[in-house]
Amino acid sequence: MPDVTLSRREAKDLTRRRLLAAALRILDTEGEGGLSTGNVCRSAGIAQSTFYVHFRNMQDLLEALGEEASRHVGPVIREARRRSSAAPHSADRLRDAFRVPLEKMCGHPEFFRLNVRARFDRATPLGEAARRRAAVTRAQLVEDLVAAGLPSGTPEEALRLEMVADGVTALTEAMAIGHLEGRYPDLEQCVDVLVEFFAGVRTQLLGDRPASGSGG
Amino acid sequence: MPDVTLSRREAKDLTRRRLLAAALRILDTEGEGGLSTGNVCRSAGIAQSTFYVHFRNMQDLLEALGEEASRHVGPVIREARRRSSAAPHSADRLRDAFRVPLEKMCGHPEFFRLNVRARFDRATPLGEAARRRAAVTRAQLVEDLVAAGLPSGTPEEALRLEMVADGVTALTEAMAIGHLEGRYPDLEQCVDVLVEFFAGVRTQLLGDRPASGSGG
């Protein structure tokens, strides 16, 4: 075997990441109820007391996990959406804009599930982190929609775009879940549906010029 | 005060419902981590040991809570959707089909949040119940879409309708969350967005006749 000598820093980081990974695994399989320092450490293969070398308590770990998740999911999706929204007239590019986030979600099911679940959690620090992240994603998606030519002049239009962004995210997540559950094996078909849904609002917002905010 | 004498049956049912309500409240405010027999009973104002008069353990309570939720959310939304889908040519009716579920969700925030969160929970009995419920809702929505004239002849088309149903549910939930978080104060505007999204798939599925599954 190669040089197995790790610097102290490296070794500590490795242990820390093991703890975070174990916590994520437990959250995904057993739920919050399975979270305990003993359980996490056992799953990570280290002593229970070592937990406190890395985190002050379980809440501290959850905060770290939230930041970890933010670092993972955010940038990639963003870049993909941006790249394709710059050329929305290209059907393939538009499909990419929906496919890449979808693949990203399906590629990290635990992170993804945790993220969605956490957004509805008003208690743990995970919830707060997830909502912050969602707000950022939403804002970026709105930017992209504006870049794609959708109107955002009036406050009503701006709010409308936020709603659309939320909708697109929700749709993408719904397709990802269906795919992960095995109900929608063909990802391309998922992309189809996303594109079709989006076409609705797009034509609507482009056609329905700033005449009136909402009829009803 | 009026007659405060309750029959034994009534009193027991009342206590049981108090326990379920307390558990729901705790799940919404503190999360799964706050769930303990002592905590639930304290919040319900009864002795900890009394918990076991009504439930065998916490898992038993969660199962009961899942059924309770099913009884609450299911039928009302269903009926509203059905009533309006029967006359999809009427714009007002279509709006109703989206508004009623939305209002229902916003009217019971704890139930709603719990339901969504649970669907991503693969551990607790709540998760299983939530997914079962989601499957029923999906199937019913598909029926309504078929009744509204959307094609479902081929297996591909049927699957497509399931995806659309999932999408509609996800969109509705996303709008409900935005409203509950105060970002989208005007429910009518939420309905607008839902209708616009739906218009996309509708025209797409009606126009793109059974020629090809997914042209691209």
Place this chain on the structure above:
DNA sequence: ATTTTCGCCGATAGTACTATCGCCGAACGA
């Protein structure tokens, strides 16, 4: 080479949670 640092460990005190038991008193049945 020697000393210091520190990540990890085992042991453990303190605490919270689960589940059971016997008792009480009010509803119930005769």
Place this chain on the structure above:
DNA sequence: TCGTTCGGCGATAGTACTATCGGCGAAAAT
């Protein structure tokens, strides 16, 4: 009216979890 039923309560044994402490050994510093 009188015995029975049973839902709720306090007490408690057993268990799991949290957080701390001193010690060990290898990396790091001198």
